[in-house]
Amino acid sequence: MPIETLFPLAIYYEDLPDAAKHQQTLLDAVLQLEQSGAERRNYPEMAWTGDLHGVEQIHTNPDFAWIVGQVEQHTANYLLELGVDLNKVDLYIQRAWPIVSRTEQEVGAHCHNTAHISAVYYIKVPAEGTYDPGRLVFIDEARVNEVSPGLGSENTDIIAEDNYLNQLQAAYLPIEGRLLMFPAKQRHAVTMNETEELRVSLSFDIVLTANGAASGAYEFLTPPPSQWQKFKSGGLS
Ligand SMILES: [Fe+2]
Numbered sequence: 428m429p430i431e432t433l434f435p436l437a438i439y440y441e442d443l444p445d446a447a448k449h450q451q452t453l454l455d456a457v458l459q460l461e462q463s464g465a466e467r468r469n470y471p472e473m474a475w476t477g478d479l480h481g482v483e484q485i486h487t488n489p490d491f492a493w494i495v496g497q498v499e500q501h502t503a504n505y506l507l508e509l510g511v512d513l514n515k516v517d518l519y520i521q522r523a524w525p526i527v528s529r530t531e532q533e534v535g536a537h538c539h540n541t542a543h544i545s546a547v548y549y550i551k552v553p554a555e556g557t558y559d560p561g562r563l564v565f566i567d568e569a570r571v572n573e574v575s576p577g578l579g580s581e582n583t584d585i586i587a588e589d590n591y592l593n594q595l596q597a598a599y600l601p602i603e604g605r606l607l608m609f610p611a612k613q614r615h616a617v618t619m620n621e622t623e624e625l626r627v628s629l630s631f632d633i634v635l636t637a638n639g640a641a642s643g644a645y646e647f648l649t650p651p652p653s654q655w656q657k658f659k660s661g662g663l664s
C-alpha cells in the first residue's frame with residue numbers, strides 16, 4: 428500500500444573542494460579565539476560556543492574570509508533552490524561563531540531565533556569509528572504524523588515499531604569540510620562527542636531583508652537596516 432510523504436525539510440549541503448587547504452588556518456584561528464575569549468560561562472559538559480564567550484563576529488575576522496565567501500555563495504544557491512527571487516532581498520551575516528566540542532561535550536536543543544538561515548561548517552570532525560563524533564540532530568516540532576499527541580512519548584509508548592514515518596528526530600553525521608544550511612527556525616542539537624578528538628565547527632546566522640522597491644513594502648519581509656531609526660532618546664524617557 429503506497430504512502431506519499433509531503434513537505435520535506437530542505438537541508439542544503441556542499442563538500443567544499445578547498446576544505447583541506449584551509450583546515451589548519453581555520454583550526455588555529457578558532458583555538459586562538461577560544462583561548463582569548465571570555466571566562467567559561469557554560470557547564471563543562473556543554474561544548475564551547477563562541478557566542479556565549481564574546482566570540483560571535485568571526486565574519487569580520489580576515490582569518491575566516493574564505494569560509495565567509497563560501498557561505499555567501501552557497502546561501503544564494505540554497506535560496507535559489509527554495510525559489511527565492513534574489514533580486515528582491517539583501518542577505519546579511521548577522522552573527523557567526525565557532526564551536527569546539529571536546530570529549531563528552533554536546534550542544535543542547537535550540538533554534539536560531541534572530542536569524543532566517545543557519546549555516547554550519549565542519550572544520551574538524553573526529554574520524555568515524557567505534558565512538559560517535561557528535562551528530563547534528565534535527566528535531567521535528569511539527570510532528571505531522573503524530574495522529575494522537577504524545578503518541579510515541581514514554582508516557583504513552585504505544586509505537587510498536589520505529590520507522591521513517593514516526594521519527595521525531597533525525598541525526599546527521601558531520602562530514603569534515605562540509606557546509607550545511609537549513610532554516611534557522613528548525614530546532615536542533617548536537618549529541619555528545621564520544622571520541623578523544625576535537626570536533627570543531629562554525630555557525631553562521633544569516634538574515635534576509637527586503638531591498639530596492641520591495642524595501643518596507645512587504646509585511647513579512649524585514650525592511651533594510653538602512654531604513655531603521657534608532658530611538659534618539661536611546662529608549663529612555
Ligand atoms: Fe545551532
